[in-house]
Amino acid sequence: MKSISVLVLIVIGFILILLLPREKEVTVFSSFHIEADYPFSFELYLESIENFTSHILTDKGFGESRSGLPVSEEAGIFVARSLKIVMPAFLVSMLLGTLMGAVQFYRRGKFTGKLQSFLSWMFSSIPDFFLFIAIQYLFILMMQYGLPHFKLYGHENWYSFLLPLISLSVFPFLHMSRFTVSALENEMGEEYVRTAYAKGLGDFRALVHMLWNCLSPIMNQAQLVMLYILSSLPIIEKLAGYNGAGKELLFSISANDEMKALSLMLPFLIIMFITIIFSQTARLWLVQKERV
8 A cells, every 4th residue: 555655645746847838938039039948837837737637537548649649548559669678687687696696605715705795896988879879889889890790779679778778777777786695694504504614515505595585675675676777767768769658758858748748657656566565475474584
């Protein structure tokens, strides 16, 4: 109920922000004197809210888009396109990030573990949009030296989602890796770890036991991982020319198309809500920590 209440408040807040008067008013005084202003008043704000409410009640939905399709149907096409990036990025970050963190902790005293820690620190300090541009530039150089040409922009080809997926997964992947290492280090002082080593179970079996007991805080990071992916999606799609829900959301907001912006934002909020419910359920019921 708490999560549902937060979701409702966020939706209402987003709608209220979306309906703020943003129409530009241009006043021409002469050929050399033109002023542009964005007037705001509570009367204009209330009028915008009333028009929005009337549109929803009259059309019993979001209405039709400029292309002639229902807004909800058009939004579904964009959201399905973005899910090809969002869901793999989430799974890669949660599963492979946790596994990589366990490997780094297991080899923490060796050169490969220290190298992995250094690379994790280095790449986590690079913004994802800069990394995306760097990867694009690298591919362009490689194409000049013989790499088969392929399209770096757009969404038409089957591989178009791969480059945005890689760029979008780097930071949450590294976050999960570092968090897993930190969680495992916190487990080192527990009594069951000393008991496991005293019984001669070895590093690997002790690590498996420690990782199982860390699953609860690890699953709790699913909310943060999904939040980062969804918040970074619009800029990555825009840089990639990938015509998904994130890019269309930016376009609809700049074009003052409130209905389309809301229809694109709602699926993201629902995905975030489902992630919260899933992580809380897994943490409370599926991942019961048992200290031995």
